[in-house]
Amino acid sequence: MAKATKKAPPDHHPAPNAWLMALELRAPWELWSVLPSWPALAKAPVGDGHPVIVFPGLSASDGSTLPLRAYLNNLGYDISGWNQGYNFGPRAGVLETAKRQVRETAEASGEAVSLVGWSLGGVYARELAKELPRHVRSVITLGTPFSGSHKSTNAWRLYELTSGRSIAQEVENFDLPAAPPVPTTSIYSRTDGVVAWPSSLQAPCQNNPHTENVEVFASHIGLGLNPSAWWVVADRLAQAAGQWKPFERAGKLQQWVFPDPTRP
Known part of the structure; x- marks a missing residue:
């Protein structure tokens, strides 16, 4: 990956508190909620089956990511995992x-190819799109910390332990807040117990107007298992190439499920 230069220092947002961390225990319920949500999920927009x-x-x-990949495969996409075992950082x-x-x-x-990344996987997706814009169609991230300091998460010590790298030095190699040059959607939750949610917000980008932030009600561990997050992923993937539009909260149900993006 190319090294970034002349970056602005990242904003520091306090990591989620103990109460939000405790709420991560709801993740199994988010997966189970797929069952009653399936009739609605099955009606998600269907795209062109691209990889x-x-x-x-x-x-x-x-x-x-098997449940999410199975859902997207059911919608007709050519789905792949990353095929590198456990993600212990960019070793x-x-x-x-x-x-x-x-x-x-x-x-x-x-x-x-569209790239979907959960948490640290979203960092990979964004940086790969910056290096390979001709090969990447869109990027969708789930609870990915890219716009705050490394201490805006409760996982930075785990990162250093598993990767064997200094996260402070690692982030210096990349301009993480910069948006990829392709349509980009950041899905986040204000009740994320691992990542401070402002760290998942993509700032407006003059060079790429096709970026957005979509809020859902979810835990961090449950984001990739959450029916509302799945709907957003499916909706975004279904867009025809070159015809990007922001995510719309259509109908009363979606306006209840997806918070108003203009709220403070």
Whole structure:
């Protein structure tokens, strides 16, 4: 990955408190809520079946994204995991292997690839899109911390333990807050118990007007298992190439499920 230069210092948002961390225990219920939500999820917009790669979060593997990938596969997309086992950070060869996967997938299909990343996996997705804009169609992230300092999460010590790297030095290699040059959606939750939610907000970008932030009610651990997050992912993937529009809260149900983006 190319090194960034002349970056502004990241904003520091306090990491989620103990109460929000305790709310992470609701994650299994978010997965179970898929069952009563299935009739609605099955009616999600259907796209053109283009290839999609899904990246797991820190210390997670493709097993964690299996429910989401199964749902997207049911909608007709050509779905792949990241195929690198557990995500213990961008250790030697990880990002180069991911870059090769994106390039080879796009070349084999003849289509640009959409990248979906959960937490740290979203950082990979964003940075890969910056390096391979011709091969990436869109980026969707779930609870990904990219606009705050590394201490705006409750996972930075785990990152250092599992990756064997200093996160403070690591983030200096990239301009994480900069938006990728492709349509980008950041899905976040104000009740995230791992990542301070302002750290998942993409600031307006003059060079790329096709960016957005979509709020859902979810835990961090449950974001990739949450029916409302799945709906947003499906809705965003269904957009025709070159015809991006912001996510719309259509109907009374969606206006209740997805908070008003103008609220403070």
